[in-house]
Amino acid sequence: MMVLVAIFFAAPVVLTVVLSFTSMDYSFEWNFVGLMNFKDLVGDYLMPKILANTLIYTFSTLTLFNVGTALLLSLLTTSISDRLGDFFRSLWMLPRLTPSVVYGLLWLWIFDPTKYGFINNFRSFFGLPPQDWLHTSPMLMVVMANGFIGASMGMLIFTAAIKAIPVDYFRAAMIDGASWFTIVRRITLPLIKWQILFVTAYQTLSLLTSYEYILIITDGGPVFRTEVLALYTYHTAFSNFQFGYGATLSLILVGIGVITALVYLKLFGFEALMSKPRIEVD
């Protein structure tokens, strides 16, 4: 077991660091070039665009879906009968288990630029012409596609947390005449605060490094409009075969991840964050 993990996990970690100081390409020659890759990085004219994309993508997916929709889903599904709630929660698990290419295909169809696409087909009922979604709102496509997968993890964690709240609290509130919204705001949300913070932190890191669905749906296009840092790293290494520079970008990505994690840990308190997660979905 340890041998496997060492070969495919631990060794690559070390290798990545060493590779970032070389200009290796598909000939696999070790040319040490010192800090040249890092100099290139500073002068990379695409960098500002890509960092901005990464920020927009991570932030909007996180707030709208991975935390926002997740919270809404868990609040709603716990307010109806368990059987119905389980049914909706299972439906939301489906995208996570579906092979990524098939899931990507569904979104390609939903946003298809011709009249065959779902949204354009829907628009035609109102006499609206088909729209080329890939060019008008490519970021929306990748945010939605990722969001519908990302929401399920938060949903499960929040649901478990809500179910763990003693029923007496809700009963007491209802007897006092509190409305659904008041109960949510005054009782549920404060009691699942830690779970919300945990999911926020964990999903920020997941989103920073996620690129598989973007690769399938837009491949970073059109003209780098959805190219995030993780995808740029991939393209540098495996479309342009600049392994050395790719490794450098990987390091930057890990660096950003570590800094983000440290900021969250500082913000939320280390101990509380470590003790909360009881389940792993990703």
Place this chain on the structure above:
Amino acid sequence: MKNSSPQSLTFFQRNSQRISQIVIVTILILLTLPIIVGYAWLIIRSFSEDITHGFIPTKLTLKNWRFLWQEMKGYPNIWHTTLNTFLLALGVMGIEIAVTSMGGYMLSRYDFPGRSAILKFILVLHAFPAISLMVAIFYVLWNIGLLDKLWGIILLKASLEIPWGTWIMKGFYDGVPWELEWAGLVDGYGRMKVWSRIMLPLVKPGMAVTAIFAFLSGWSEFIFVYTFIFSQKTWTLSRYVMGIIGDYRFADYGLLAAVGLFYVIPTIIFFFFVSKYMIKLTIGGVKG
């Protein structure tokens, strides 16, 4: 019910409970619509000549499934590709089950030196995303001659998932009371026999879940196959579908839907079992 409520209450007040339920379910349906619509389309479209109004087939046909009995031009044989995918999934599952069922037991019950170091190491590794390792993994695979080989992907995929799988299995072992093991030891079993005769049967549900997840993750694997496999005879279904999407996207949605649906069948079969378990898992709780 109705008769017992006072006349002075309005219709909304009398049925407030039911109305709020209906409102909530409606909101949930609207939220879930893209998922429902997407999968419904996949099924309907794969059997129809063309569809109008979003979902109504003009004519039912099996033409979209032609890739099953005739080879698509420029693509490998679908059954060969399916076999590859199956081998990949099975390989990942086999290795993961063998390693995690033993590793989890060790971590749960043995107090060996370096135990807590390994536990921490597992968490640290989990924080290291696969993307940051892709370049180095490419180099390692090339170096040991497993680039473009199915075995390379199997070993890679399994080893990336083993740390976390071990952690999960440890959780299941932690849930088994010590007394059962003591009883076995008192009755003269050795440690290995206690593990194989007493513990393994008790953590069977955990193993089943780990196995299914491992199988599905191997079955669905895309990035590694897309990046580390070049020759068509080693393709798996994810690469095949990606190719079909590229070539037929605007020309033949029927074919796309059929190929996609074919690929997703095992997932749907296991989905009913796994999803039920996943949403229950959080309630019972796997101890970390």
